[in-house]
Amino acid sequence: RPAPALSRAAMEANTSLWHSYLGVILSRERQRMEHFQRAEDILLTLLESVHARDPRFLVDYARNLEAFEFSLCASEDAVTLEVPLRVDGDTLRVLARRRGDSPEQGGHAAELSTCCLELCSPGADLEDWTGAVDGMEHCLLPGKILQHLKELLVSAIVRCQRLFLLQPGDISAENLREDAMELSLLIRGSWKPIRFDIVPVVRRQQEPLQLRRRQSDRGFPAGSLRRATEEVHFVPASPLCWRSSTHLPLLKLLRGVDSLQGPRLDSLRLLDQLREQDWGGQAGTGTLTFQHLKMVLLWSTELFPSPEDWQDLEGSVYRLLVILLRCLATQHLPHFLNPEENLFQGMAPDLASLYPKVESFAWDPQRFLRFHFGLHGFSGSCQADTKTRALLQLPSKDGFCWDTAYFDILLSQFQVFRIQDSARRSAASQLLARIRQETPQQS
Template identity: 25%
Template structure:
């Protein structure tokens, strides 16, 4: 992790924060090469001071997993220090502590203390606030371990008999691998952002209007359905709704008429929000609304329902 203190990290702090919005930025961490799966074992839990915890703590959920040093063929010496590991387990909470200290040092070294401050954090997260005379930006930094050229075994995709996307695109998407994100105290969260990005890149190769539907849906979400500062429905939710709809309607002719395609997409979104259940597109058994307030989802469902009753008022 020593590479995070170099000039690239300093430029990153200055160059990435450019717009008045909320940003989530992943920061690859170096020194872990040759990822491989290991046999499952009885996991150990610790306090941050190093003592073992014997009270029962639930095993990782579907989107999370443990990470051990012996899962990598090559590791830099720094990864064997107790400031990031416990008895061979790489602890995301400890990694975040080290990362936070490096970020704070970089802010001071760049003389940015008057413009950037570290926000008070709740749980394992690194948040920065950039305040200028014109706008404020909230930046969430997430250290990630990149697992390149290897598909995530938790992702049972594509599904049998699926006609979208094409086999060529599937192979291309899988070749980009996946990430493990430090977003919890013990377990690393699986991220398939690169796969999702590649799907979006070629989503209209047949000349359809899928991307336009998604962009308008996202704009209406921000302006009408979820105008709150911390939105209930995120871009990740909308992207999953789009992917599921593409899989159900894989033909080019299903995406030729914008209004028809757009309303089909909104009906799918309304159904998921109303039922408070949105399956992760890649990983089976994961409800993307699992930690979203039911009351908040009810409010969004009402707004979507009102729109679907008279869509022409806002689409014309």
């Protein structure tokens, strides 16, 4: 279903529409950041009080990555804030456990296998946080640490209010739950409170990860992957076990993308606004999250490493779109650092209804690039294009459907390829010929 060729005047009007939509998004960013910083100041005041009561909980003032991520979001989603523990992670013995050894709790899927952290040289100042697990006597128990941190947070709120360091209504602790693997606080930064999910973390140096299918920093600034993954962060997975968190490594990679030329992050901003306004459910809440789109951007950075791919806003958005459509059609979004993990696992019914909305935008973005208030959600027709969907649902034999040439074919389908590299054009043509030969009924 190729779109009609656009005249020069129509192309200029189309470009203006994309940038006008982005301009409205960017115009609100400064105010959002001011709200975040006010909420962050309140939280740091609280954590300083916690540290004064128990110095084993450290205050990390370098929160620029969380602020950076918050500035990109269309909605005020929860902010994950890791509170480092004064524990020498390099002296711990790490005992990996199988995925089935302990139930996942707190709504988190295990990013890597869970593990136990044993103190090789038990210290007197950590005895109240340890216990026996699998025959080991001196293991750090996340459940004990979380309970202690929760008690300190509650007492710190009361203390700071008595000293007039906090005003009534600045903080709400009503979301603190006994069984959660993070401690949620609602903090007033503006008319709408911001939710901070506080997570204790044990830091440990590690060898650079041997990432599957990735031998270099393809598409990223040199050294980005090594710097992002040289330190492992263990966070609670259950009252007894820990898991390796990719929260900060992914944010470091996102910051690396920000240093590259082209409107890459603007593409993320624009798609996240569409997710919030048109692709979500009631009041913008839906299956697709900002975290999913962030993962799509990281994959697009690797799969489209050429600066030629990121010269204009429309083309940049479509780089993310073709990857997102492939993941929605196959109901499989691989984690960027752990590709064996499917971030769309168990979401099939919702993804099926979301796919035609996203494809409708890909075919006719002008219908979406406008702000509306009141009812959320796209209300137009969402009939999917059968030929496009057949191409998107091709089985991935030998990984050829997770390759630049395959996504170049999809870009050509939407008439946004515009690449002069003869080698890439040849690779896409050869792959298309192979697809037609192997699946003639879908050609």
